[in-house]
Amino acid sequence: MCSNIVKIGLVAAPGVTEKIAQHLKKELPELLASHFTEDKKWQIETIIDPLTGSAETVQKIFRKISDYQNNNEWQYTIGLTDLPIIRNGNAVAFDINSGNGASLISIPAYGWRPIKKRLQRSILGIIEAINEDNKSTMTQTQDKSEEQLNAQFPFSNLVTTTEYFEDTNSQHTLYYVSSNTKGSFRLISGMTFANNPFNMLKSLSNVVAIAFTTGAFGIVFTTMWNLSFVYSAWRMLLIMLAAILGMMVWIIVAHNLWESSKESNNKQITMLYNLTTTLTLTVSIVFYYLILFCLFLLASLVVLPSGYLGQTLQLNGPANFITYINLAWFATSISTVAGAIGAGLNNESQILESTYGYRQKQRYQKMNEDEKERAEREEDAQDEIKAKKQESEAKAKEYNN
Template sequence: MTHSEQQRPEIVVGLVATPPDHPARVAAPLTAELAARLADRVDADVRWTVREGWGEVAPRRDGGAEALLDDLAQRRADDQWDIAICLTDLPLHAARMPLVAQTSARRRVAVVSLPALGLQQLRAARAAVPDLVSRVLTDASDERVQSAGWAPAEMARRIPAVHKVVGEADGGELSYVASGLIGRVRLLTGMVRANRPGRALLGLSKLLVGAFGTAAFALTTDTIWQMGDALGGLRLTVIMLLGLIALVAWLIVAHDLWEKPDRGTSVELARLFNLGTVLTLTLATAVSYVVLFVGTALVGALLIDTSVLEQTLQRPVDFTDYLTLAWITSSLATVGGAIGSGLENEETVRAAAYGYHPEPDGWRDEKDGQPHSGS
């Protein structure tokens, strides 16, 4: 470190991800580049030091953003950081609107709700966090940095997810909230993104294999061929939807994925968690169905000769008949897969529940520098 660098004032920024699951995946790349972004966006005459930490595996649900800010303020004081920013996957609300971020100059902390940022969460966090740091330090009258040359309301132009700012501007207790309808849609899509539906899809691998087995058996039955030919598109659509609904419902019931309101979880939060779980499982099962449909159509075209299918249906056939056959077969196999889904690994299926956060193996927190084992 050069002499000129030593003379510059140092500000230590703590970036805390809670729980250490999806938020940590956003915090890790952001931590690596945050010091440079702060120098570029806030003050180049400050020596920025960024510390990464992980919060509770199951963060407090009661108290909303205020509870998180209190916990974060205690963490900041314990670790002697100048300012702390929390990234969380908890859906938060303020003024009955989805909360994107909240700052507290008194506590010198801020929290960002990643689901409220929508799908592009890392990109939005890159834009939001430097501005939040600048806002908190300005409102806290920190003389080591230049005062932010923009009003809090300008965050609505800087961050697309932010619709307006509410709170005490003079006291530095500000809530950046999203709009009503669009904000709620963005929140739900962000929750599905944070819940990693790809992980749920991989967790249903045994189900998909079982469904393929059921479909292969059904393809050899000429009764299924005749049923597919007799049923119209409407009935086939209804059968498909019933199969997917049955699968999602069975997964939720068999693996106890439904979040129940209790003393620590409000009715509204439990409702959001359940909606996030249902949407995640619906997306995963829909993708599984598409994979099953394509595979069944290809297998049917290879195994069932056109002349045999024409003899059974007593009419000329073309490729659309194979698609119809794959349609009804995949729908019936999905029901069979729903029954077999009880054999899925409990941990992989429970990961689809939005409120479930297993402690990752070997995660390390800078608070004590020691790796923690999974529970």
Template sequence: MTVAGQAGDSVTIGVLADPDLPTRLAHSLRADLPGELELVLGERVSWQVQVNGDPFEAMYPDNDQLIDRARDYVSETSWDLALCVTDLPLRDTRGVLVAVVDPTAQVALISLPALGGFRLRHRLRELAVAIVAGLRAHRAEPAEVPVPIPVRGVRASQEANGELHLLRRRPFGSVCVLAGMVRANRPWQLVIGLSTALAGAMAGTSFGVLYSTIWTLAVSLGPLRLAGITVAALTALSTWIIIGHSLWERRAPDTDTRDDRYLALRNAGTVSTVVVGTIVFFLALYLLALAAVALVVSPDYLATTLGRPSDLGDYCTIALMATVLGTVAGAVGSGLEDDVTVRKATYGYREQDRYRLAEQRRRARDPS
């Protein structure tokens, strides 16, 4: 789709983004969009992309308020059109909302979790180019028909108020949202936050590495039992983190003032994040244990202890058993972590933090 432009014209695209991951991806758009738009649209204009990292009160789980706030914000700028990127999931009865586009106001609201957990930069760039093309086409020739915004896996639906909703169908859309929420949480940061748990885990792992009784026990267990105790250790650590730090959200009593439609989704995102973080924690601990076993235990001494020739599989099994012991010790240590440090790696905490900030701003504007 090509919209004619005069040589020397300048088009300013504003990208308004929530903090953290949306803001980082918005800066990638600033680098990627001009070249992509010139290639796709072929307009003889100078594309300018400006980024503003601000939550724009996107902590409200009501997409009508989100798009209204985006319109208000953009009306105070000199931008020609605006892309607002939020890490809030947006849903309606027909599926998962990827974006809400207002061709008249030249504003689009993009829900980052709906893009999934992988290749976010590529997917966001693809969607942004398609939306900008649609907005430019509408500006050149306003029409009542939906603005064509071709994006794979997404269908467009024009609403009665003139907005265009881009949706993914369930259940694939729900899977994408959950993966996107976990990606936004950056579960690997949970490992960094579990410093006390890591210290306890290292102590437990050292016990498994240094005691020959553990070696004999480890190699005597079959694959099913090893798998079982591994799953049990991961479950124990995950459960301890969730319960010990009150990460599981319950329905708020003030449901009249707070929309809890996303409670189940936030809890699912929290559990998934903790599970992924726990697995990363376990794998990192396993690599350390394997290196320690290989460094400390000589093949001859291991063969003497086992009463038979040793091989690589024995080292891997002993390291696995040591890691299981360390993970159980780490579960106990995780209860001593600072709550804020752990909760920062979960979606629910950030949502609650933004909700409190929004309430403070609302009360400041309307003390009554």
């Protein structure tokens, strides 16, 4: 290997983190070359491993990425996980193994978008921190890397601590968000982004169709006109919240999305999973509600003449735009309940894949299958070696006789 080539290995979890790693593979070399003045050629290699997104403890991940580092002769190895890393009640953003320089980045610690540029600069800071640790440079230079990493977390401060991990038999430098409240908020919003609520929204497409069909039939009758006109804003708001909450509960119960804390080894992680599922569903259903509202507003404007609507509601003149908004609002809330009860999901797997618990189970299943296949291959190899040995012994015995 040429001395001027620097290899960086990115070990990412499947899903959103995998996509981020592919973007980094394309954009990091140029950024690294412009940041570090040395005449080096930066080479980025990526490996997708389910363990990076399924291990409940970071020690398991570090053992795996250290193996990748040794086998591939990487100078720097960075694990990208969509799991929350919590240490002593704090949300950890970066974990650097001082023994071999392998590091781990928790994507949810960044919070909601945008994170691509911040992640690139974080990797620069991590590489600087590793170089400083190897060279044992002065504190002033170390402060520069910490400042670089801190800058990627606006409105928060990162605190650095050093701990010894028995599983890796080395010291680890942890960077965590100083405020537990801000750290929890970042984790939940970041995990919601990793769940991709807009992907979940795709599975609600046939619910939108059924809900719109139900509501469109109702808006031609005067009962809905009169109720939407006489109801106060507070009553309409209450109906909307009840419809959204009812749909959310229906999806959670119907598809068993709630994680039981009794079956969990880490109740704090389970609570984060459930909060994230709730927030992901909330975002998806709110967008579903807005789409349905726009459809009803357009339908009412096209189908119902303003003069006739105003005359039916005994107004002094034609119905104004607010009247149409109230009618669309009421129709959306009522049809949301009807659509949720009467429709199945278009693609149940998309709902399940947008939850951490299901993805964890799928990744563990994939790991177990890979482990089983590897064990079977090793057993076949051993049987082949044993058969060859027996054959060799038989030939030797025949020769001696």
